[in-house]
Amino acid sequence: MELRGKAWKYGDDVDTDVIIPARYLNTSDPGELASHCMEDIDRAFASKVSRGDFIVAGKNFGCGSSREHAPIAIKASGASAVIARSFARIFYRNSFNMGLPIFEAPGAVDEIDPGDLLAVDMERGVLRNETKGKEYRVAPVPPFMQELLSAGGLLHYIAKRKKGV
Amino acid sequence: MRMTLTEKILARHAGKERVEPGELILAKVDLALGNDVTAPIAIRAFRSMGAREVFHRERIALVADHFAPNKDIKSAEQIRIMREFAREAGIANYFEVGRMGIEHVLLPDEGLVVPGDLVIGADSHTCTYGALCAFSTGVGSTDLAAAMFSGEVWLKVPESLRIVLTGKPGKWVEGKDVILHIIGEIGVDGALYRAMEYAGDGISHLSMAWRFTIANMAIEAGAKNGIFPFDAATRDYAEGRGKRGYEVVTADKGARYAEELSVNLSRLEPVVAFPHLPGNARPLSRVGNVPIDQVVVGSCTNGRIEDLRSAAEVVRGRKVHDGVRMLIFPATQEVYLQAMREGLMETFVTAGAAFSTPTCGPCLGGHMGILAAGERAVATTNRNFVGRMGHPESEVYLANPAVAAASAVLGRIGGPDELP
Ligand code: SF4
Numbered sequence: 211m212e213l214r215g216k217a218w219k220y221g222d223d224v225d226t227d228v229i230i231p232a233r234y235l236n237t238s239d240p241g242e243l244a245s246h247c248m249e250d251i252d253r254a255f256a257s258k259v260s261r262g263d264f265i266v267a268g269k270n271f272g273c274g275s276s277r278e279h280a281p282i283a284i285k286a287s288g289a290s291a292v293i294a295r296s297f298a299r300i301f302y303r304n305s306f307n308m309g310l311p312i313f314e315a316p317g318a319v320d321e322i323d324p325g326d327l328l329a330v331d332m333e334r335g336v337l338r339n340e341t342k343g344k345e346y347r348v349a350p351v352p353p354f355m356q357e358l359l360s361a362g363g364l365l366h367y368i369a370k371r372k373k374g375v
Numbered sequence: 376m377r378m379t380l381t382e383k384i385l386a387r388h389a390g391k392e393r394v395e396p397g398e399l400i401l402a403k404v405d406l407a408l409g410n411d412v413t414a415p416i417a418i419r420a421f422r423s424m425g426a427r428e429v430f431h432r433e434r435i436a437l438v439a440d441h442f443a444p445n446k447d448i449k450s451a452e453q454i455r456i457m458r459e460f461a462r463e464a465g466i467a468n469y470f471e472v473g474r475m476g477i478e479h480v481l482l483p484d485e486g487l488v489v490p491g492d493l494v495i496g497a498d499s500h501t502c503t504y505g506a507l508c509a510f511s512t513g514v515g516s517t518d519l520a521a522a523m524f525s526g527e528v529w530l531k532v533p534e535s536l537r538i539v540l541t542g543k544p545g546k547w548v549e550g551k552d553v554i555l556h557i558i559g560e561i562g563v564d565g566a567l568y569r570a571m572e573y574a575g576d577g578i579s580h581l582s583m584a585w586r587f588t589i590a591n592m593a594i595e596a597g598a599k600n601g602i603f604p605f606d607a608a609t610r611d612y613a614e615g616r617g618k619r620g621y622e623v624v625t626a627d628k629g630a631r632y633a634e635e636l637s638v639n640l641s642r643l644e645p646v647v648a649f650p651h652l653p654g655n656a657r658p659l660s661r662v663g664n665v666p667i668d669q670v671v672v673g674s675c676t677n678g679r680i681e682d683l684r685s686a687a688e689v690v691r692g693r694k695v696h697d698g699v700r701m702l703i704f705p706a707t708q709e710v711y712l713q714a715m716r717e718g719l720m721e722t723f724v725t726a727g728a729a730f731s732t733p734t735c736g737p738c739l740g741g742h743m744g745i746l747a748a749g750e751r752a753v754a755t756t757n758r759n760f761v762g763r764m765g766h767p768e769s770e771v772y773l774a775n776p777a778v779a780a781a782s783a784v785l786g787r788i789g790g791p792d793e794l795p
Contacts, residue, residue: 270564278515299568299599300515306529307517352399354529364521364529369424372525 211332211356213290213311215262218255219324220248222268226301229272229280238279240286247283261288264330266322268294271312272301281308291330293337293348295319306355309363313337318346332356377627379535380602381570384510384624388493396534396633404434405619406487407522408496410478411439415456417497420520429464430526433618436468436487437461438478441735443471446742476707476733479503479591479675483612484707490605490613491622495519495528500675500757502593505571505602506586508609508624512600533599534633535570540577542641547791549685550585551677551755551775554592555646557638559656567597569633572626577640578603583612584681591676592757595653645790647753648773651761659778662788666698669752670783671764672776673704673731674738677755680705680713682776686755687719689780689791690726696786701728702744704736728783740764746771753782 227250234246248255248265265284271294272280281304284292291311305312313330318337322328326341335350351359361367376393378386386394388402409417414437429435437457442450454471461469468487475481479500482488488504494511495501497519504511514528522528538557558565571593573586581589586603593601603609605623613621647662649655672678672686683705695701703723705711711733714720723730737744738756746752746765751772754764759771772788781791 278517296567299597300513302531303518304515307515307521349397354401355399358529364517365420365424368521368525369426372426 211360213262213330213332215260215264215290215328217264217266217322217324217326217328218252218259219322220251220265220267223270223273224267225273226277226280230277230283235277235279240282243279243283244286247287256287259287259289262290263288264328265289265292266294266319267292268319269296271297273298278304278308281305281310285310293319306358307364309359309361311351311359313348315346315348377630379570379630379632380508380572380604380624380626381510381535381600382532382630383626384491384493385530385532394532396532398532399529400532401527401529402493404495404522404526404528405492406434406436406482406494407519408436408438408478408482408494408498408501409519410441410498411443411450411454411457412441413497413516413519415453416516417519417523418456418460420517421523424520424524426524429466429523432465433467434526435466435523436482437466438470438475438481439472440475440477441739442741443475443734444732474708476709477675477678477735480678480706480710483507483587484709486616486618489617489619489621490609491624495522499594500591502598502600503587503591503675505590505593505600506583507613508603508605510600510602513594533568533570535572536566537632537635538571538573539575539635539637540573540640541575541637542577542639543580544640544643547645547777548640548643549775549777550581550588552643552646553638553640554589555648555653555656555773556643558592558596558654559646561596561636563595563652563654564597566593569598571596571598571601573603578606580640582681583608584679587679588676592653595757645775645778647778647788648759650759650770650772653757653759653773659790665751665772665788667753667782667787668699668750669744669746670699670701670779671704671737671744671752671754671756672779673706674735674756675706676757677776678704678706678710680710682755683710683714683719686776686780687722689777689794690728690784691722693726693784693794695727695783698786699783701783702737703728703730705733707733737764753779753788755779
């Protein structure tokens with residue numbers, strides 16, 4: 211599976227309160243969560259993001275609370291994946307569980323500018339910056355995680371498997 | 376390839392010859408845990424999958440401990456969701472008031488976790504069971520829902536940080552001081568994503584209770600899990616208690632560790648973590664004059680019988696300072712009974728302390744001991760974040776049970792040797 215879109219760039223330690231502020235946690239409707247995604251650091255994101263775009267960030271992305279609303283909001287915003295230097299542990303889990311691909315690419319992040327056109331080949335583990343004409347290796351998403359992502363998250367994956375589909 | 380303790384346990388549960396750090400695996404869980412805060416969300420997710428039956432009725436534990444005995448109507452409703460689900464699904468290990476305890480003390484004590492196990496829990500301090508040479512880690516509610524259904528969890532194999540303990544701890548130095556010292560050294564993200572694997576002959580001086588305390592706070596260093604090797608003390612604890620047979624796992628000689636750290640236990644003195652991070656550790660001799668309003672002895676970190684004995688020894692024949700409220704929370708019904716049998720309860724009550732039924736209560740600022748603005752507490756718990764025990768302007772200082780008890784008598788933070 212290949213993901214393609216442009217980069218929305220942020221810094222280090224983007225926490226779950228920034229990804230989806232606590233004041234919106236009284237809903238779990240993905241569309242509504244998406245409409246507030248990242249609004250405390252970037253008002254433009256939710257309205258301007260296009261399907262397939264990437265969030266690109268520094269270290270420790272998703273730190274803070276264990277709220278599963280954060281990856282839900284990003285996924286529902288239309289963004290295809292998050293690329294960061296590193297992720298906070300529970301955000302990492304929750305992302306795959308909610309069906310949002312994430313990639314650790316410490317080498318690539320610095321050389322990506324906002325708006326660069328990116329493509330990720332998940333099987334081969336290659337990130338291409340098409341604007342800059344550069345390629346980077348990211349850890350390929352293992353077959354199991356690909357199944358999990360294509361099923362739309364952990365619960366769908368398991369429900370499907372249990373039914374023997 | 377030679378494997379660390381964590382790698383070996385993960386490989387076995389994934390049905391693989393070997394695993395490597397960074398690898399993603401799908402592993403079988405021996406036990407999945409939820410509590411009154413996280414289980415209701417997991418139960419909703421479980422039902423939304425169209426699931427009816429759990430993977431195994433004996434391999435799920437649901438514990439009402441955070442807001443039990445029911446703190447208010449909302450918590451009563453949450454616990455009811457869990458109770459009804461447990462009844463419907465026929466879950467054998469559902470624990471409630473009168474038969475319960477704080478999950479991370481209760482489950483190993485009941486023999487529900489045994490050496491070599493892989494345990495996940497929708498609670499960050501699930502890492503406690505590493506003391507038993509088991510792999511255990513905290514996950515989200517969706518993970519719990521999935522595990523209750525399938526009996527499996529996906530995990531990323533962590534790198535391991537090897538911590539070599541040498542020497543023998545001196546008087547008043549306990550397990551709590553070892554872990555507070557380590558977190559003070561490496562910082563609250565010093566072991567991010569990693570397994571903290573203990574080694575060295577210093578371990579022989581650590582009781583199981585102390586090992587539980589040390590493994591419990593692995594998460595406070597950002598770690599995925601903390602794990603101790605299996606030895607005679609582990610065997611003594613596991614024998615006769617375990618509800619299942621267990622497997623002894625050992626780390627291979629020449630296994631690869633991302634980093635190594637050594638701690639000479641004989642050089643440690645009691646450690647106090649200042650607000651608002653467990654990593655703000657200071658040796659007791661450098662604490663200075665810090666007057667306090669409350670002392671809490673209990674929690675999944677230090678609510679075991681050994682902890683109560685340690686605190687009771689200090690307050691025996693003394694009185695809690697006029698300006699201090701001292702609260703004792705035995706972690707389980709069993710600890711409560713034992714404290715009664717040994718006369719510890721009487722020691723505490725005579726000294727002017729309150730003795731409570733088991734609950735997480737004040738540890739998370741839930742109920743039964745909330746701090747007002749500007750108040751300070753010394754607690755044997757594991758987190759001293761802003762507002763953790765009440766008002767955002769209150770303060771929590773983390774310490775071992777003996778230091779907490781001495782502070783209760785002194786009215787300020789201090790050690791047992793300062794008592795008249
Ligand atoms: S005692 Fe405190 S840290 Fe332990 S499980 Fe309860 S709330 Fe969490």
